[in-house]
Amino acid sequence: MFPSQFDYHRAASVAEAVELLSSLPDAKLVAGGHSLIPAMKLRAAQPAALVDIGRIPGLSGISADGDSLVIGALATHAAVADSAAVQGGCPMLAETAAAIGDIQVRNRGTIGGSLAHADPGADYPAAMLALGAEVTAVGAGGERTIAASDFFVDILTTALADNEVITSVRVPGAAGSAYLKHRHPASSYAVVGVAACVGMDGGNVASCSIGINGVTGKAVTADAAAAALCGGPASADRIAAAAAYVGEAFDEPLGDLYASGEFRAHLAGVYTKRALALAAERAG
Amino acid sequence: MRHRVCLSVNGKAEEFDVEPRLLLCHLLRAYVGLTGTNIGCDTSQCGSCTVLMDGKAVKSCTVLAVQADGCEVTTIEGLAGADGLHPVQQSFWDHHGLQCGFCTPGMIMTAVEILDRNPDAGDAEVRHGLEGNICRCTGYENIVKSIVAAGAGGTS
Amino acid sequence: MGRYVGTSVKRVEDPRFIQGKGRYVANIQFPDMVYVAIKRSPEAHARITRMDTSAAAAMDGVVAVFTGQDFKDGGCGSLPCGWLVPDTKVPDRPIVVTDRVCHVGDSVAVVAARTPYIAADAVEAIEVDYEPLPTVVDARGAMDDGAPLVHAEIEDNASYHWALGDQEACEKAFAEADEVVEIELVNQRLIPTAMEPRAAAAQWDAASEEMTVWTTSQNPHPIRLLLSAFTLGIPESKLRVISPDVGGGFGSKIFHYPEEVIVPWVARQVGRPARWVATRTESQMTDSQGRDHVTVARLAMTSDGTFTGLDVETWANQGAYLSTFAPLIPTALYITLLSGNYKMPGVFGKVHGTLTNTVPVDAYRGAGRPEAAYLVERLVDLAATRLGRDPLDLRRQNAIPKEDFPYQTPVAFLYDSGDYDRLMATAADRADYAGMRAAQAEARGEGKLRGVGVVCCIEASGPAPSAVAGSLGSAVGFWESGEIRVHPTGQVSVFTGSHSHGQGHETTLAQVAADELGVPIESVEVVHGDTGRINFGMGTYGSRSACVGGSALVRSAEKVRAKVLKLGAHLLEAAEEDVVYDREAGRVHVKGSPDRGKDFGELAFAAYTAHNMPEGMEPGLNVVSFYDPANFTFPASSHICEVDVCPDTWEVRILRYVAVDDVGKVINPMIVEGQIQGGVVQGVGQALTEIGSYSDDGQLLSGTLLEYAVPRADLLPGIEVDRIETPSPHNPLGVKGAGEMGTIAATPAVANAVLDALAPLGVSHIELPLTPERIWRAVQAAGNGA
Incomplete structure (x- = not known):
């Protein structure tokens, strides 16, 4: 309940944050702090310094850019969930944001923070993978864009360098999309979360992508299942047949007291079916 | 390393010299003496410590005091005006929405946001809205009733 | 009656709580106060081979660091057990250990510092080397041959053995039974989780030599008695114990805890007021926990469904030490309730209280009575299934008729009053039980897993005639x-x-x-x-x-x-x-x-x-x-629960919950309903979400609220509460206890509903809590489901 001591620096700009991260030993970024502060209270994390990017102007906007949405790293989950642009352009993303934690957590937690923390039970990663989002980050070497598929490396590990700061996320819009989660009864994290995108063309599934979090150390795509659904109608039978491939996505399912890896894999199949059906329905 | 933190607590500007690790809930309780904000867990689950920060419900155990610099914080003590009770407080009293009272300040602060988002929130919406608040006494039944009634009763 | 009793007077205590003016122990603050923090054992069973407190003591802001030896040398006595059944073996429970830890969370050293943050830093800076010892965590496994001993002097880890009932009648019932149903079940460990973590504060007045202790206790006077006579040694006349507003207890704040000794002792040592407030994680690993039984039982009956005998053997996990009233719970508050609401001549139960490397177990809401009710009500459902009978009908057939009161059970209790048939009829009416069954048949036809659970439960409340308590092992009067x-x-x-x-x-x-x-x-x-x-x-x-x-x-x-x-x-x-x-x-x-x-x-x-x-x-x-009460009072309840089990995620969804209770005369209906509602949700928590789980090496796997699933607001859609009143002749108000009935009835009501839903899949038993995975595995084991 009492974090250990650290130095605190409030960055006025992204450049200053990068500079501080580069120069301070064992420094961590904090924005909303809803991943880091809980860990610090249990002293599971004891950074020597925090670089607070929460006040940097211009990082919390949400805007449409063509068919895509550009979401500032500091956009809170509540802001994403409530955004008319997100609800209209990519309902699944609003649904994902609304499924995170609780009202209080959504008022503080940010999309950038959630992605950078890369918790296996976090909700955003599945959506990012299914949507083919791109993360924009600024580091000592300047700005770069990282595809979601390259971003999540391992449990609590991303492709970000220690001194890189996420500035925004570009998310392609997808009307035919859905995110469904099996909520942990205690932690509210995703035991399993499935994000599905379905594009229809003349009654047949023309494109499909599936992202899944909660089952393994990092969020994964279920490519075999997605491929199996393409090229025919989104019928219940075809969805069920496609979902049967979901297990191939999981190398080593994680388990906890509430749900073993085996059961998580089972749930992933169930939620994949449901998410695909809902996404296809929304695709019209 | 200590930091100056200026914030408005229940409408009163206050200035503090704090360690960066000081949590907002501890600042409110130990520095300002507002002990109505209770601390029920250490993993950001229970919601007992919920306050309004710039009008939004937040768990004050998961905010550093330095992060609240410049913000307006409203605690249970500052929810009502100088006289009387806030309609949500009144409704909790009227509908037996509390037993031991420990989770109550956090419940009330969260309820304020639930009703702020939708004054006509019904039973199911209120139950969902309370996902970040734990009560061990009431079984939630009368908490939900209190909040729904406060909304329909015209908090807006 | 007068103007107020029987009416829903609004609570006079509420204004302070709704305005944030509750007076909890954690709010007590004095200038110059020291903040106490406690070094806790991360090991379940280990010898301390080295401890170095020098770095902690040297930290800026640290006022003092104390070890177990300091407390011993400073005159602190061990924590006593206040309820001893014959031949109870009581392990020594020091305030702070000196050489050996027996459960995760055991107190190892104590820090007093200028701020709670510094105290936490100092606790972290204390170095302790542990030599791990073998552990045992299972209630029944503790008595196995070769199981590691929690305390070398207590053979078989058996603290006591206790039995009650008419063994001869019981044996006869089974010898002559037409039908016998059997069950082996676990009543899982629960963590009470009152929302206010435990806390203690103390102020020593050196001039008057008076000590004031504030503690989160349900019973300040017994705590003062124990502090004075056993642990702290300050005369009662010089010791004031205050339990101000306390944020829930559910039993867990009855007991005398080490911190209630540590804090005043430290305050006196350092000459400054002192305060300790548990973190949630600390509470979960040090508050006495609940339940944790392993039970083997069988019910005898005639072919027409008349219950004739019940034979029960239970291993009750008491944890690493005997908490203040630990032996009471699985004996005089458990075996005595095994007759349930039924006429059954041959009831016999025996219990073994075992010691393990886990947090001590003591009373938790219901305390023994929920364990009895869950067992009896599961057996009755199994009997109904065996006989092809409706479970409500079978209960009504066997219920003690109202004209039989006062009713002497074969397990010591004399029930005061009741009308169980009317109680069940009221519940059936309120729930539209017949309609529920019809809807269930229809839902099953559509492939749904719909279940209806019905229970009739008994409680013994309002302890207790002091002479009776004394004869059963109590060290105090009630x-x-x-x-x-x-x-x-x-x-x-x-x-x-x-x-x-x-x-x-x-x-x-x-x-x-x-x-x-x-x-x-x-x-x-x-x-x-x-x-x-x-x-x-x-x-x-x-x-x-x-x-x-x-x-x-x-x-x-x-x-x-x-x-x-x-x-x-x-x-x-x-x-x-x-x-x-x-x-x-x-x-x-x-x-x-x-x-x-x-x-x-x-x-x-x-x-x-x-x-x-x-x-x-x-x-x-x-x-x-x-x-001094003439007797216990005996509230009763009939609850009906309707559920759907999702046939692919295996989640349980409660559709309706109807609670009809008889708590005698009611002083304040609003408050009684609140007690029932809150109790029900705690009971549903045991049925569906809560488990205090230990690994084989004694690690508490559900030690934070990230793992331990306390029910949230959306677990139930609502609770429909109703009641009947049969006044108790055992007290002048005619009242019976209302605080625990909901919890007692809800666990079996939900369990019966879920197992009723799963009956078509061939599942007849699943250990609690009924999580989706446990249901999934049971369905698979029965050869069904995906």
Whole structure:
């Protein structure tokens, strides 16, 4: 309940944050702090310094850019969930944001923070993978864009360098999309979360992508299942047949007291079916 | 390393010299003496410590005091005006929405946001809205009733 | 009755709580106070081979660091156990260990510092080397040959063995039974999780040598007694224990805990006020936990469904040490309830209290009675299935008829009153049980897994006749005190030994006193939780406050009325037999002449001016009564729960929950309903979400609220509450306990509903909690499902 001591620096700009991260030993970024502060209270994390990017102007906007949405790293989950642009352009993303934690957590937690923390039970990663989002980050070497598929490396590990700061996320819009989660009864994290995108063309599934979090150390795509659904109608039978491939996505399912890896894999199949059906329905 | 933190607590500007690790809930309780904000867990689950920060419900155990610099914080003590009770407080009293009272300040602060988002929130919406608040006494039944009634009763 | 009892008076304590003015121990702050933090064992069983506190002691802001030896040398005694059944083997439980830890969370060292942050830093800086020892965590496995011993001197890890019932009748029942159903089940470990973590504060006055201790206790007087006589050694006359507002207890705050000794001891050592507040994680690993039984049982019956015998053997996990009342729970509060609401001649139960490397287990809401109810009600459902009978019909067939009360069970208890058939009929009516069954048939036809669970449960509340408690192993009596102090202005202060930590005594006891005296409730103040203000008391647990504490007030009120009547007659210059005490008006007047009278306030004033008193009457108007209950009271309940089990995620969704309870006469219906509702959700928590789980090496796997799933607001869609009233003849108010019935009934109601839903898949038993995965695995094991 009492974090250990650290130095605190409030960055006025992204450049200053990068500079501080580069120069301070064992420094961590904090924005909303809803991943880091809980860990610090249990002293599971004891950074020597925090670089607070929460006040940097211009990082919390949400805007449409063509068919895509550009979401500032500091956009809170509540802001994403409530955004008319997100609800209209990519309902699944609003649904994902609304499924995170609780009202209080959504008022503080940010999309950038959630992605950078890369918790296996976090909700955003599945959506990012299914949507083919791109993360924009600024580091000592300047700005770069990282595809979601390259971003999540391992449990609590991303492709970000220690001194890189996420500035925004570009998310392609997808009307035919859905995110469904099996909520942990205690932690509210995703035991399993499935994000599905379905594009229809003349009654047949023309494109499909599936992202899944909660089952393994990092969020994964279920490519075999997605491929199996393409090229025919989104019928219940075809969805069920496609979902049967979901297990191939999981190398080593994680388990906890509430749900073993085996059961998580089972749930992933169930939620994949449901998410695909809902996404296809929304695709019209 | 200590930091100056200026914030408005229940409408009163206050200035503090704090360690960066000081949590907002501890600042409110130990520095300002507002002990109505209770601390029920250490993993950001229970919601007992919920306050309004710039009008939004937040768990004050998961905010550093330095992060609240410049913000307006409203605690249970500052929810009502100088006289009387806030309609949500009144409704909790009227509908037996509390037993031991420990989770109550956090419940009330969260309820304020639930009703702020939708004054006509019904039973199911209120139950969902309370996902970040734990009560061990009431079984939630009368908490939900209190909040729904406060909304329909015209908090807006 | 009077104006207030029986009505839903709004709670008088609420304004302070809803405005953030609750007076919890964690809010106590003094200038110059030190903050106490405790180094906890991360090992379940280990020898301490080295401890180095020097770095911690050297930290800026650290006032002192103490080890177990310091407490021992400083005169702190071990924590006693207050309930010993014959031949109980009691392990020593030091305040802070010196050489060996026995469970994760055991106290290892103590820090006092200028701020809680520095105290936490210092705790982290204490270095301890542990040599791990073999561990045992399982209630039954603890008695296996070769199991590691928690305490070398206690053979087989068996603290005690206890049995009760008519063994001969039981054996005969099984020998002659037409049908026998058997079950082996676990009643899982629960962590009480009152929302306020435990806390203690203390202030030592060196001049007067008086110690004041604030503690989150359900019973400050017994804590003072134990502190004085066993652990802290300060005379009771110099020791004041205050339990101010306490944020829920559910049993977990009954017991005498090490921190209640540590904090005052430290305050005296350092000469400054001291305070300790548990973090949630600390609470989860040090508050006494609940349940944790392994049970093998069988029920005998005739072919027409008449129950004839019940045979039970239980291994009750007591944890690493015996908590204050630990042996009481699985003995006199468990085996005694095995007859349930049913006529059953041959009931026999035995229990083994075992020690393990886990947090101590003691009373948790219901305490023994939920374990009995879950067992009996599961067996009855199995019997119904075996006989092809409707489970409600079978219960009604076997229920003790109302004309049989008082009813003597084969397991010691004499039930006071009840009408179980009407109770079940009311529940069936309220739930539209027939309609539910019809809807279930239809839902099953559509491939849904719909289940209906019905239970009829018994509770023994309002402990206890002191002589009976003594004969069963108690070291204390279970009477209650109630003092009525009428002030000269007619204002009334009520001092009760009961303690409210959410139950609303400031309202309900005021209702009782106001009606008994005939005064406005606004003029009654209820004082509780302070040994400096209340002469003595036994506190609140076992749903006893109204039954025992309320009755003590009735006795005091009778004495106040008698004196006021006598004084009134004197002042009215009438014979005593010619005046009446009008409790509606709060007035003594001449019979037949209401105008010729004196108000309560006038008489109170006259009692204090003492200008004109009857011969021999002492001045003043202050009465104390100590009420020892005639017997327990026996609330009963019939709950009906309707669920759907999702056939692919295996989640349980509660569609309806109907709770019909008989808690005797009701003082405040609003508060009683609140108690039932809250109790139900705790019981549903045991059925669906909660488990205190240990790994084989004694690590607590559900030690934070990230793992331990306390029910949230959306677990139930709502609770429909109704009641019948059969007054208890065992107390003057006719009340029965209301605090635990909901919890007792809800666990089997939900379990029966879920297993009813799964019956078509061939599943007849799943251990609690009924999580999706456990259901999934059971369905797979039965050869069904995906």
